[in-house]
Amino acid sequence: MRVGIPRGLFFYHLYPQWKTFFNYLDWEVATSPPTNKKMVEAGVMMAVSEACFPVKVLYGHILELAGREVDYIFMPRLVSIERRSYICPKFMGIPDMLRAQIQGLPPLIDLCIDVSRNEGDLYRELDRWSKKMGLKSGRVRKAWNDSTRATCELEAICRQGHTLGEGIGVWEGKPAAKRGTGDLTIGVLGHCYALNDRLISLGLFERLREMGAAAVTSEMLDPQLIEEAAARLPKRVFWTVGRTMVGTALLLDQNPGVDGMIYLTCFGCGSDSMMAKIIEHRVNKPFMLLTVDEHSGEAGVVTRLEAFCDMLRRKRRLELAHNLSPYGEFLYSH
Ligand code: SF4
Incomplete structure (x- = not known):
């Protein structure tokens, strides 16, 4: 399987984890390129005018990935990534907005990530997805748990004085800026x-x-x-x-x-x-x-x-x- 990950929104924090997760499942990962003017124009044309600039840019990345040979696009429904705290509500509706507006989109993997109360909701969501994809839930849970160390690695790199964008490059083995x-x-x-x-x-x-x-x-x-x-x-x-x-x-x-x-x-x-x-x-x-x-x-x-x-x-x-x-x-x- 080949999954596309758009280089937008929480890509800049969670990409190492997401890439590691899919690699553990033996999936290939493709990312959209760094944002360019063409992608911005395409995103601005496609997104609703009320959307904020980063969401419009995300549309450009999704459109870019839709034109590539990917079996799925990973677009999680981020609700909460830590206890008693939330991400902007716009994130919750993004998969629905994309499906409604972009014709011929590859299937979206819209895992709902919500750990505001406890990890239980996330594990149930992973189980639901495993069943849908015909994967063993134990394997998917283990892949997810093991992949969280990639976020810790990225955070450790950034604490040495790198921005998240530079940190992702270093995490991927590129020379530090x-x-x-x-x-x-x-x-x-x-x-x-x-x-x-x-x-x-x-x-x-x-x-x-x-x-x-x-x-x-x-x-x-x-x-x-x-x-x-x-x-x-x-x-x-x-x-x-x-x-x-x-x-x-x-x-x-x-x-x-x-x-x-x-x-x-x-x-x-x-x-x-x-x-x-x-x-x-x-x-x-x-x-x-x-x-x-x-x-x-x-x-x-x-x-x-x-x-x-x-x-x-x-x-x-x-x-x-x-x-x-x-x-x-x-x-x-x-
Ligand atoms: S917090 Fe929400 S509204 Fe603000 S830039 Fe991010 S996605 Fe847009």
Whole structure:
């Protein structure tokens, strides 16, 4: 069997696990290529206009895979990947939306992944799928359990200072990308599928590197510390990604080595509209919200990044010259 995995949405976090899972079952895995303009145009034309940019891009990847020789396309119905937390509700309906809108689509494997209460629901779902596919449920369960170590491997790679996109390359055996070694350190927040897709983020990481700024993302930090920082909010954030972002922002805010933070959000994203506001109100470091959609141009993003980096450098010079912080506190006591 040959299964296609679209390079969109949670591909940037769970692809190693999914690939390992299918390989354990002796299935071949094909992925769509990195997003290109043609795929974006095709996705934008096909998706409903209310969909957010990353979902439109996913349509482009699905259309690309549909034109290939694959027996199935893996498009799980992600509900929850950790206890008491959820993924954006748009993920739940994606398989249905794709089936309804794209003619001649290869069959979708739409496993419902929901571990919000316990692992039991997921195992029952795997059993249901095993029966449908004529596979032994014990073998499928074991393949799933064994494949989770691939996510741990990816997370360990990223904690060495790699973004998820780079981490997946390293996990696949490619040489590690050069790290940024500039005079600035900037915390970069956003959904993994927006930050690590070069077409969606308009090359954010590369641009920062060229401007002499090293990017720090949530994957590079200790998840326990992120969780502890997020717990400082009066109410627990029940979106997995939202809680990670707020925890990352609060953690980086306390780090004197971090000069500022950039939050990349996609136009039309409901959860970002709330999380960005919460973070903006709670952090003291310079903060920039960068909103992108299918009409955004690289030049506009570059101009804003240059202005942000210039401001951070000017701020640092002023602090050193006047012994004053823009927050009204003395930096040094004599
Ligand atoms: S979280 Fe936001 S960007 Fe992600 S799928 Fe949902 S609406 Fe789209």
